[in-house]
Amino acid sequence: MTTNWQSWLFWPDQPALSLLVLVLILLPFMYASRSPVHSLIHSVARAAANALRLASRWLRAGAEELRHRNKVMLLAHAEEEVGERLARDFERAGDIVRRDLQDFPAVSRKLKDEVTRIEEDFRLCGEVPPPPPDWVDAVESVSQIKSGGTEMVQGILEEIHKSVHKIHDKAVAEFRRSYENRHKILRSLLPHWRAAEKLTGEAEAKLLTLEKNAASIDAQMAQYREIANRTDKAEKSLTHSSFVRFFVAGLVMLIALGGAFINFKLIALPMSEMVGASDYLTGSLRTSEVAALVLIFVEASMGLFLLEALGITHLFPRISSMDDRMRRRMIWISLTLLIVLAAIESSLALMRDLLIADKQALIRDLASSSVQAAQPTDRWLVAIPTAGQMILGFVLPFALAFVAIPLEAFVNSARTVVGSCLVLLLRTLALVARVLAGACRQAGRGLVMLYDIPISPLVLAEKAIRGMRTNGVAPPRAAAPRRT
Amino acid sequence: MPRRTVPLNRLLAIGVLALAVPACSTYDHSHAVYMLIDTSGTYSAEARRAQTIVNYLLGTLQPGDALAVAKVDSRSFSEKNIIAKTTFDRRPSEANNQKRAFKVAIENFAQSVRASTHTDITGGMLQAAEFLNETRAGNKTLLIFSDMQEELEKSTVRDFPIDLKGIRVVAVNVVKLRTDNVDPRRYLGRLEWWERRVRAAGATDWQVINDFDHLERVVALR
Numbered sequence: 001m002t003t004n005w006q007s008w009l010f011w012p013d014q015p016a017l018s019l020l021v022l023v024l025i026l027l028p029f030m031y032a033s034r035s036p037v038h039s040l041i042h043s044v045a046r047a048a049a050n051a052l053r054l055a056s057r058w059l060r061a062g063a064e065e066l067r068h069r070n071k072v073m074l075l076a077h078a079e080e081e082v083g084e085r086l087a088r089d090f091e092r093a094g095d096i097v098r099r100d101l102q103d104f105p106a107v108s109r110k111l112k113d114e115v116t117r118i119e120e121d122f123r124l125c126g127e128v129p130p131p132p133p134d135w136v137d138a139v140e141s142v143s144q145i146k147s148g149g150t151e152m153v154q155g156i157l158e159e160i161h162k163s164v165h166k167i168h169d170k171a172v173a174e175f176r177r178s179y180e181n182r183h184k185i186l187r188s189l190l191p192h193w194r195a196a197e198k199l200t201g202e203a204e205a206k207l208l209t210l211e212k213n214a215a216s217i218d219a220q221m222a223q224y225r226e227i228a229n230r231t232d233k234a235e236k237s238l239t240h241s242s243f244v245r246f247f248v249a250g251l252v253m254l255i256a257l258g259g260a261f262i263n264f265k266l267i268a269l270p271m272s273e274m275v276g277a278s279d280y281l282t283g284s285l286r287t288s289e290v291a292a293l294v295l296i297f298v299e300a301s302m303g304l305f306l307l308e309a310l311g312i313t314h315l316f317p318r319i320s321s322m323d324d325r326m327r328r329r330m331i332w333i334s335l336t337l338l339i340v341l342a343a344i345e346s347s348l349a350l351m352r353d354l355l356i357a358d359k360q361a362l363i364r365d366l367a368s369s370s371v372q373a374a375q376p377t378d379r380w381l382v383a384i385p386t387a388g389q390m391i392l393g394f395v396l397p398f399a400l401a402f403v404a405i406p407l408e409a410f411v412n413s414a415r416t417v418v419g420s421c422l423v424l425l426l427r428t429l430a431l432v433a434r435v436l437a438g439a440c441r442q443a444g445r446g447l448v449m450l451y452d453i454p455i456s457p458l459v460l461a462e463k464a465i466r467g468m469r470t471n472g473v474a475p476p477r478a479a480a481p482r483r484t
Numbered sequence: 485m486p487r488r489t490v491p492l493n494r495l496l497a498i499g500v501l502a503l504a505v506p507a508c509s510t511y512d513h514s515h516a517v518y519m520l521i522d523t524s525g526t527y528s529a530e531a532r533r534a535q536t537i538v539n540y541l542l543g544t545l546q547p548g549d550a551l552a553v554a555k556v557d558s559r560s561f562s563e564k565n566i567i568a569k570t571t572f573d574r575r576p577s578e579a580n581n582q583k584r585a586f587k588v589a590i591e592n593f594a595q596s597v598r599a600s601t602h603t604d605i606t607g608g609m610l611q612a613a614e615f616l617n618e619t620r621a622g623n624k625t626l627l628i629f630s631d632m633q634e635e636l637e638k639s640t641v642r643d644f645p646i647d648l649k650g651i652r653v654v655a656v657n658v659v660k661l662r663t664d665n666v667d668p669r670r671y672l673g674r675l676e677w678w679e680r681r682v683r684a685a686g687a688t689d690w691q692v693i694n695d696f697d698h699l700e701r702v703v704a705l706r
Contacts, residue, residue: 269576272547272574272575272576273575273576273577276547276548276574276575277546277547277548277574277575277576277579278513278514278546278547278548278549278574279548279574280513354577355576355577358576358577358580359576359580362542362543362580362583362584363543365584365587366539366540366542366543366583366587367539
């Protein structure tokens with residue numbers, strides 16, 4: 001390499017001088033080819049910039065198309081989901097109306113009866129006791145008669161006095177009885193009031209529930225309208241909720257994975273008793289471990305089918321579209337299989353405990369000088385972990401069955417999340433391509449300037465000569481067209 | 485509106501393929517161990533120590549593995565020299581029962597061991613190779629519990645090449661003889677001679693292990 005480089009030097013022992021001479025020789029050529037080299041640099045830079053700008057545009061268009069498709073998919077899915085929710089809310093409201101408000105006329109009639117009874121009683125309460133008889137006035141007149149000490153008059157007056165007293169007592173007794181009756185009426189009014197109040201309260205509560213449902217339906221309707229109108233607000237809101245759902249479902253699935261791992265640990269060892277411990281499916285994967293995994297997957301699948309048949313999830317349209325009879329059969333079949341698998345797992349958990357105990361006994365035997373019987377331990381202490389494992393083995397399959405719900409949410413939201421991420425990626429790439437296009441243009445200009453630096457004396461000389469030719473008057477510079 | 489289907493069948497197919505492709509590997513994980521116990525002369529007293537190694541092997545070997553223990557006496561190329569041999573059942577519970585029975589057999593041997601006049605290690609190795617090759621195990625190990633001092637009867641012929649291809653040979657508890665103490669070169673030379681012979685026979689490895697404290701490190705079966 002050194003020899004090749006030195007072959008360009010006129011005097012290899014004086015490289016600086018040689019280089020200077022070489023540059024001096026090259027300068028006229030560089031000056032002469034200035035214009036084509038400038039054009040070449042510009043065209044290369046422009047070609048690269050244009051290609052990058054084209055790529056940027058293409059990426060932006062792709063991102064936009066993807067966003068549009070995501071939007072269409074998202075809105076269609078949301079429309080369907082909200083529609084279903086609305087239908088369910090309407091159904092619920094219909095149920096409330098049927099259940100609570102269909103007997104509203106009867107309640108109203110009952111309320112009217114109560115009110116009529118209260119009014120009647122109120123009217124009865126308003127009845128005043130009979131006024132004192134007219135003869136009281138006569139007695140008053142008689143009482144004003146001056147006796148004049150006559151015995152006869154005295155006697156008459158006394159008789160009158162007695163009669164009046166008698167009548168007075170009778171009137172008072174009558175009056176008291178009358179008041180007593182009114183009190184009784186008032187007392188009997190109390191349950192009617194209470195009944196009326198209760199009926200009113202019940203009606204109010206029912207109406208409040210209905211109102212709440214109506215408000216929920218209103219909100220759903222508003223959302224449905226926005227989705228149907230394909231507004232950006234609806235899209236943003238749905239995308240946001242998709243992200244939230246994606247992460248929540250992912251978290252729940254991670255927890256479920258933890259459960260599956262524990263499940264696996266519970267049944268992997270006893271599985272070797274069933275399928276053998278010495279068979280390997282891959283380099284490091286035992287057949288017994290694969291069998292345990294398969295058992296867990298089968299349990300999860302049964303759970304998936306069960307929830308699907310129950311109509312909780314909608315991952316398999318074929319199951320959703322089955323008639324009720326078939327779905328009921330499917331529910332029973334999957335539930336039965338799930339229970340059987342859970343029972344198997346529970347017994348495997350028990351077997352695991354026995355195997356571990358046997359292994360420990362063997363190790364004890366090997367460590368000791370002679371074969372010994374296993375040391376008896378407290379039965380309760382031994383039974384607790386065994387029972388715990390068995391219960392865990394039975395419960396975990398059912399817990400895993402519910403993983404279908406977050407799985408569905410995860411799958412549905414993943415589409416939006418992945419789509420959004422792709423859009424973001426495409427936009428970022430478009431931006432990068434655009435920035436690179438600008439950089440290419442600038443690099444072209446920079447290279448042109450760099451090229452002009454060594455030949456600047458010649459360029460200046462050219463300018464001076466041109467100036468002299470035009471008698472020192474510089475020609476007006478036309479505005480150069482701006483390169484884009 | 486029609487529901488959108490999830491390509492679960494595709495995912496399942498990929499999963500099955502992912503499992504099936506590596507499943508094509510035919511590597512056999514099983515182990516077969518053949519242990520020779522030297523019963524010649526004063527070394528017969530070491531039989532008790534051999535029990536420790538056998539117990540360690542019983543604790544380490546897995547269901548499906550094979551183990552045989554044979555004694556080295558005047559002429560060792562014979563099935564009669566095998567004290568106990570078994571291929572452990574694939575079921576762990578049954579394998580544990582076999583291990584217990586194996587341990588009892590070795591204990592009985594250790595109690596009734598009689599010193600032999602000569603030491604035919606080569607014959608034992610030939611017998612071991614036969615057994616190990618018959619097991620068709622993926623990993624074959626030959627443990628030689630001996631001082632590696634071969635003393636053959638005059639009529640016994642063992643000076644021919646032996647075949648130990650695919651077998652890992654481990655010499656355990658190679659005690660120093662009185663003459664080795666006088667001239668250690670004899671001991672080193674003896675080990676060197678055996679290594680050469682074993683490697684020439686096609687053994688995959690040759691090791692000498694005298695430390696019993698860390699058997700899990702020195703008898704690395706897995």
